[in-house]
Amino acid sequence: xxxxxxxxxxxxxxxxxxxxxxxxxxxxxxxxxxxxxxxxxxxxxxxxxxxxxxxxxxxxxxxxxxxxxxxxxxxxxxxxxxxxxxxxxxxxxxxxxxxxxxxxxxxxxxxxx
Amino acid sequence: xxxxxxxxxxxxxxxxxxxxxxxxxxxxxxxxxxxxxxxxxxxxxxxxxxxxxxxxxxxxxxxxxxxxxxxxxxxxxxxxxxxxxxxxxxxxxxxxxxxxxxxxxxxxxxxxx
Numbered sequence: 001x002x003x004x005x006x007x008x009x010x011x012x013x014x015x016x017x018x019x020x021x022x023x024x025x026x027x028x029x030x031x032x033x034x035x036x037x038x039x040x041x042x043x044x045x046x047x048x049x050x051x052x053x054x055x056x057x058x059x060x061x062x063x064x065x066x067x068x069x070x071x072x073x074x075x076x077x078x079x080x081x082x083x084x085x086x087x088x089x090x091x092x093x094x095x096x097x098x099x100x101x102x103x104x105x106x107x108x109x110x111x112x113x
Numbered sequence: 114x115x116x117x118x119x120x121x122x123x124x125x126x127x128x129x130x131x132x133x134x135x136x137x138x139x140x141x142x143x144x145x146x147x148x149x150x151x152x153x154x155x156x157x158x159x160x161x162x163x164x165x166x167x168x169x170x171x172x173x174x175x176x177x178x179x180x181x182x183x184x185x186x187x188x189x190x191x192x193x194x195x196x197x198x199x200x201x202x203x204x205x206x207x208x209x210x211x212x213x214x215x216x217x218x219x220x221x222x223x224x225x226x
Contacts, residue, residue: 004155006155009153033215040122040219040220040222041219041220042203042205042217042218042219042220043156043203043217044217045215088155088156100158100161100171101156101158101215102155103148103155103156103157104155105153105154105155106153106154106155
């Protein structure tokens, strides 16, 4: 099946620093989604991207849908301790085939106060 | 409040036993999904259902079974045929036609002892 390569696998940063993570795919997606998962909980949607080249912000978060439709990145500015968690990218090809999402392996973010 | 509920939160099973994980949603969502999450890996799709009385295998369906007798419920049975069942299991539901409309439950951690 389709695979998403997400990097980095983990990050250790100081509070206040900016963070960047990205996902690349071997095939095209029509929708890119970014989720955050707190320990022992389900993922929560952060940002949804629908058009190639689209740049979308949600507070301190900014995400872009790559122009080739095979990649996306997420930036977090001025990190705070509650940003700790696992961040996942997910791609969706189309509304058909059950609208399945393909997930990246996740980026574990640790923020030191 | 509408939401998706998974139970139990923690489950212990002896080797060779079947166990059923519950997933209930009151969001009136048509589609429901089961994912498995292992450390360092993304979410992998086990089964999904787009309508009542219909479901399809995902990428790792072997050793699992599901049913969809009611719109609100999508239980997952982990059978004794699943060779490595210890994992975190996530259920999700989605409103058809909304690409980012996934809602995840808070998960069930299954441990085989």
